[in-house]
Amino acid sequence: MKTFRVLPLIAFLLTASFPISIRADDSQAGEEETLKKTEGDESGTSEEIKDENGILVLDELNFDRALQENKMLLVEFYAPWCGHCQALAPEYEIAAELLKKESSDIQLAKVDVTKEKGLAAEFEIDSFPKLKFFIGGDRKNFVEFTGKRKAAGIVQWLKRRSGPSATVLNNISSTQEFVDANEIAVV
Structure with a gap:
């Protein structure tokens, strides 16, 4: 008689825990999906x-x-x-x-x-x-x-x-342009 009392209790516990474990798996999957969506969106x-x-x-x-x-x-x-x-x-x-x-x-x-x-x-x-x-x-x-x-x-x-540390001055006109363009010019 004791086995008949324990058997329904075991069946009840197994069926009661089954939906809870499914819900936990679903929420974990949802959290992972949310993380994937937001990973690329960090602070814009x-x-x-x-x-x-x-x-x-x-x-x-x-x-x-x-x-x-x-x-x-x-x-x-x-x-x-x-x-x-x-x-x-x-x-x-x-x-x-x-x-x-x-x-x-x-x-x-x-x-x-x-x-x-x-x-x-x-x-x-x-x-x-x-x-x-x-x-x-x-x-x-x-x-x-x-x-x-x-x-x-x-x-x-x-x-x-x-720029280069020195400017190459090939002719008189480029020398005059260089002198005119700079406040201080050393030739």
Whole structure:
């Protein structure tokens, strides 16, 4: 008689636990699906490089691509709330426009370090704005910007770092153009 009492109890327990285990499997599958959908959507980043007024907008996913596609890249690491960054923004846009008009190989870019904390840590950004000049797609070797933070100062600093250290003057007219174009000229 004891077996007849235990048998219904075992049957009840088995059938009661079956739907619960199915529900647990379903919820795990739903969680995995949700994770897959959101993995590529992290903070709106993508390998696509956006351009705002001639300045590339970089993030962790497209930073390497920007370095590879641009022989010379000046990157501004900024915080949107920073007053100095806000003051630099219009000058930085003018500098980008001047470089574009000259058909320069130099490209300007910016990184919002409040969103891209990995890049901020990698490049040891401890103050804002911080500008770093990358040449030849090399992520490890860069030059800290030390020029004036006006459009003309940015362009002048970049030209000095990117161009030849001396200008070849073949004739009198090219010499006169060189002297007229520069505040200080040593011939």
